[in-house]
Amino acid sequence: MASSSLKAVNISVEFSGLRALDDVTLTVDPEEIVGLIGPNGSGKTTLVNAITGEVPLVHGSVSLREEAITSLPPWKIALKGISRSFQIVRLFNNLTVIENIESASLAHGDSLRVARGKSERLLDEFGLSNRAEELGGALSYGDKRRVEIARALAADPSFLLLDEPAAGMNEAETDALLHTLSRIPRDRKLGLLIIDHDMSLIMRLCHRLHVLASGRTIAAGKADEIRRDPAVIEAYLGAKAAHA
Amino acid sequence: MKRNLLTFFILGGLILLAVVASQVVGIRLYDRVATNLCISLTLVLGLQVFMGNSGILSFAHIGFMGIGAYASALLTIPTMMKGMALPDLYPFLKDVQLSPYIAIAVSGLVAALVAAIVSYPLMRLSDAAAVITSFALLVVLHTVMTHWSALTNGPRTLFGVPKATDVKLAALVALLALVTALAFKESRTGKLLRASRDDERAAAAVGARIPQLRWRAFILAALFTGIGGALWGHFITSFSPRAFYLKETFLILSMLVIGGANTVTGAVIGTFIVTAAYESLRGIEGLLNEAKVSSQPVIGLTEIVLALAMMAILVLRPGGLFPTREIGALLARRFGRPEKSG
Structure with a gap:
């Protein structure tokens, strides 16, 4: 792995005893677009919050260019070069x-x-x-x-984490956003992690996908492989569809 | 930038106009009112620097007004008078006698220094916790002023402060406070602090170190509040710690809240409106008492009307009369062509 990556290793997060993230490992390389997907409540936003220092980790570590940034306050992590957007816009x-x-x-x-x-x-x-x-x-x-x-x-930033950037946008706006986002990583030499429910947006945009369900990683890899992964189909569409 | 200059010229012009008008009329009362107006402007603009930009209501500021007033008194009361006014004064302060103008500036610095020390641990607090601790700080400052007899003559009135504040000096300081408040708002610290006022989490996520930003604003606010207090001391020439407590706090807060805490325009306009209302209500109160309308003297009309006005504003227009934009920006949007770069 390149030393200039953003790495979250073996991340676990608990909310009053309930495990929201369980041993999740995720890497984003510079100039790469990684899609973070999964059903509602699977821990996607929590993972972003864990990386940006907004929720405490029970276990695990976050590093940026080989430098540990685990449990630094959010403003320090921001100054190290990690920017984010929020699921519900915060202007x-x-x-x-x-x-x-x-x-x-x-x-x-x-x-x-x-x-x-x-x-x-x-x-x-x-x-x-x-x-x-x-x-x-x-x-x-x-x-x-x-x-x-x-x-x-x-x-x-050297890494940009976007939490559902297309939520609430119409089709034309989503297409325009897709166009903008697809150019950002190379133009600005940054790694992009993107959460979204719009699978067509994710599939067209991302180089790699990381799939969470109930706080665990159930699949990770190239977009095409993930699309055919039975575990992913089951998590998204229920057991029936997977066996149909 | 042009808009900020426009704001400065309008508000500064308003202050100058009030001062000049008070002199042209040539009535002593108006001279006093204009001087009080300018001192209030300094205090309210000081409070706006912290409260408007950070969004945190602070009760503590009148405490720093007191620090400024007492500091300047200690530095200026003639040595001969100090023996009578402050019999227990520490020997090293007995022979100090500065020019009031220097003392006023030094007093601002003293208030800022005290603010820097006591506020540092409080600046990480937000919302209700921040408001309540600021109130606790006011109580502490008041209690110290009331009981540190060596420096303040205790709860008794301190006499013998030389008269040095006239309407010109007060207006000059008010204009200085106006420039500073406008400049601070547009500074890096001011902009980031306003961002944190709107959304703390998002501000931290862009890299704003919020407690540090608040701390700087608090110190600057205390500087002006201290100077305002010193000006007031050299105007009134005798005072006790009671002058720096709830009544004054409420008055200054109502000026800022009615005008709109988020804008410098709001601070200035609110001060004008409340000062005008305060003086006319006091006049009405006096007339009613002279006319013996009721068998009991009419007391507290001023305070009650002001309190009701504050409530009405908060209910009907929560952000005050100027909730978001300065007067310069409002006029530019209304009449000017759209300006591209601020």
């Missing part, structure tokens, strides 16, 4: 769109001028330039999603 509602995006750049030590320039380019890239001075809270759902991704990118 700064009373800040303007451009201020939302600037925040990540500023937190990483950019000057006001640099942050402004970077944010303007990102707004352009995401087709949001005419929204720059709107308040975050006043945007449509699809625009909020895009601002959140642009904000995450303003940190120039």
Whole structure:
């Protein structure tokens, strides 16, 4: 494995005695797109939260470029180069769109001028330039999603974790998002981990898939192989379909 | 940037206008009102720096006003008078006598230093816990002021503070506070702090070290609150610790909340409105008492009306009169062509 990867090794997480993640190991390499899929409640978001330091680990370790980042506070992990989006969009509602995006750049030590320039380019890239001075809270759902991704990118992360970026988007918006996301890893030299329920989006976008069910890894590998994996079919469609 | 300048010129112009008008009229009362207005502006803008940007309600600030007032008094009361005003004063302070202007600046620094030390462990708290601890801090500061007789003359009134604050000085400091509050809001710390106000988790996820950001704002707020307190001390010239407690806290908070804590515009407009209301209500109270409308004297009308106004604003317009955008940005959006870069 390349030493510049993001590695989560043997991760276990418990919520009041209930095991939400059980011994999950996941690696994301630079410039790679990994899809994290699984039924509701399988622990996908918890895994992202575990990597970004938002939930404590019972067991396991997280490392970035061979450096241990296990149980650092979220802001420190962010500064190490891991950006994320949230399942339910979390914008700064009373800040303007451009201020939302600037925040990540500023937190990483950019000057006001640099942050402004970077944010303007990102707004352009995401087709949001005419929204720059709107308040975050006043945007449509699809625009909020895009601002959140642009904000995450303003940190120039080496790894980007997106939690259901296409949720609530219509087909046209999803296609546009797919187009944008597919170019990001190579253009920006970052590794992308993406959670989504839209299987066609995931299949078209991802190089590798990682499948969780009830907090355990049930399959991991190339997208084509995963599609035919009986364990995955069973987890998604129930036992009947698997034997049919 | 242009919008912030516009905001500054409108609000600064408003302050200057009030001051000039008070001088043109030439009535002593108006001079006093204008000076009080400018001192309140300094206090409210100080509070806005912390509360507006961090989103955390702080009760503690009037405590720092007290620190500023007492610090400046100790540094300026003439040596001869100190023997009478503060019989138990520590010897090393007895011979200190600075110019009030220097003392006012130093007092701000003293308040900021105390704030830096006592607030550091509190800045990781949010929501109700943060509000309650700020109230506890006010109680601690008040208790210390009431009982540290050597420095404050205890609960008794401290006399002999030289008169140094006039309307010009107060206006100058208020304008300085205005520039600082606007600049802080647009600074890196200010922007990240406002991000954390809107969503703590998302702010941490972009890399904001929230307790550190809050701490900086708290110190800056205490600096201005301390200076405001010192200005007030040199205006009123005698005071006791009671001046720096709940009544003043409520007054300053109502100014900020009615105007809108999130914006500097709100802080300034709220101060104007509440000051105007406060002075006219006091006038009405006085008239009613003179006219002997009721057999009992009318007391507390001012406080009750202000409290009701605060409730009404919170119910009808929770963010205050200027909840999100500064006046400059509002005008630019309304009349100007869309400006691309702030």
